[in-house]
Amino acid sequence: MGRLSGKRIMVTGAAQGIGAAIAEAFHREDAHLLLLDRDGEQLSNTAERLRQTGARLATATADITDAAAIAAAVADGERVLGPINALVNNAGINVFAEPLQSNDAEWDRCFDVNLKGAWNCCRSVLPGMIEAGGGVILNIASTHAFTIIPHTFPYPLAKHALLGLTKSLGLEYASKGVRVNALAPGYVATAKVLDWWNSFPDAEAAKAETMRLHPGGRIATPEEIALAAVFMISDECPFMNATCLTVDGGLSVQQHPA
Numbered sequence: 001m002g003r004l005s006g007k008r009i010m011v012t013g014a015a016q017g018i019g020a021a022i023a024e025a026f027h028r029e030d031a032h033l034l035l036l037d038r039d040g041e042q043l044s045n046t047a048e049r050l051r052q053t054g055a056r057l058a059t060a061t062a063d064i065t066d067a068a069a070i071a072a073a074v075a076d077g078e079r080v081l082g083p084i085n086a087l088v089n090n091a092g093i094n095v096f097a098e099p100l101q102s103n104d105a106e107w108d109r110c111f112d113v114n115l116k117g118a119w120n121c122c123r124s125v126l127p128g129m130i131e132a133g134g135g136v137i138l139n140i141a142s143t144h145a146f147t148i149i150p151h152t153f154p155y156p157l158a159k160h161a162l163l164g165l166t167k168s169l170g171l172e173y174a175s176k177g178v179r180v181n182a183l184a185p186g187y188v189a190t191a192k193v194l195d196w197w198n199s200f201p202d203a204e205a206a207k208a209e210t211m212r213l214h215p216g217g218r219i220a221t222p223e224e225i226a227l228a229a230v231f232m233i234s235d236e237c238p239f240m241n242a243t244c245l246t247v248d249g250g251l252s253v254q255q256h257p258a
């Protein structure tokens with residue numbers, strides 16, 4: 001019996017990075033998984049790797065901005081796994097600009113994926129959770145949900161709003177046994193952060209500067225974020241609702257590095 005026995009969990013953005021690490025950690029704790037990503041090829045690779053270690057899972061190639069595709073993916077997944085009783089909204093994208101240099105298309109893309117995409121997934125599983133008398137949703141936010149780094153507009157706005165979605169749904173459905181929480185990672189060693197370092201003229205200097213900002217001198221691994229996700233999806237925190245757990249090595253509470 002693992003810590004997630006009996007959980008049938010949909011994880012979005014599961015092909016790589018934090019989502020893939022979450023899928024692996026959930027499998028280790030005996031969950032059944034519906035793994036969803038818009039990158040079908042990478043998703044197949046990740047799913048195959050997990051199946052080789054005995055994972056019970058279904059996959060869906062879909063874009064979370066497409067509400068109809070998400071509803072269909074959930075229906076298909078439930079035919080294989082049974083009713084989904086947990087969801088991790090992990091799929092997200094960086095859209096970074098200086099505010100006055102950004103444009104409407106970037107704004108729309110950022111909010112469509114990082115906020116509306118999460119809502120599309122919530123509303124595809126919430127009716128089933130309510131009918132079953134309970135469920136749990138975890139939104140992967142960011143320390144950008146309550147702090148700002150200049151020139152990363154409008155990504156932090158969407159992550160702030162994702163905390164709003166978390167609180168709103170957490171309150172609406174608490175009486176139905178549904179918990180809705182957020183997890184706020186700081187910097188995590190994934191392709192997203194590598195791409196960001198590579199956007200600077202001197203990627204190595206950018207990386208060193210990021211490490212210097214951290215009280216422990218390093219950033220998180222995806223597996224360290226996944227450990228927190230296991231706890232928050234499990235039944236080990238039944239009264240944790242409509243709140244956010246920060247996992248950033250202490251980065252967001254310091255006034256400035258020593």
Ligand SMILES: NC(=O)c1ccc[n+]([C@@H]2O[C@H](COP(=O)([O-])OP(=O)(O)OC[C@H]3O[C@@H](n4cnc5c(N)ncnc54)[C@H](O)[C@@H]3O)[C@@H](O)[C@H]2O)c1
Binds near residue numbers: 014189193
């Ligand atoms: N890496 C970090 O430092 C960091 C820090 C804080 C929060 N986060 C958040 O964690 C989450 C995962 O980040 P990551 O670093 O693992 O990213 P990543 O880019 O490595 O992986 C994201 C995955 O999501 C998928 N995806 C993106 N848009 C999608 C869409 N519209 N529909 C379906 N799938 C989609 C991608 O194909 C990819 O497989 C994101 O929400 C991100 O904002 C990351």
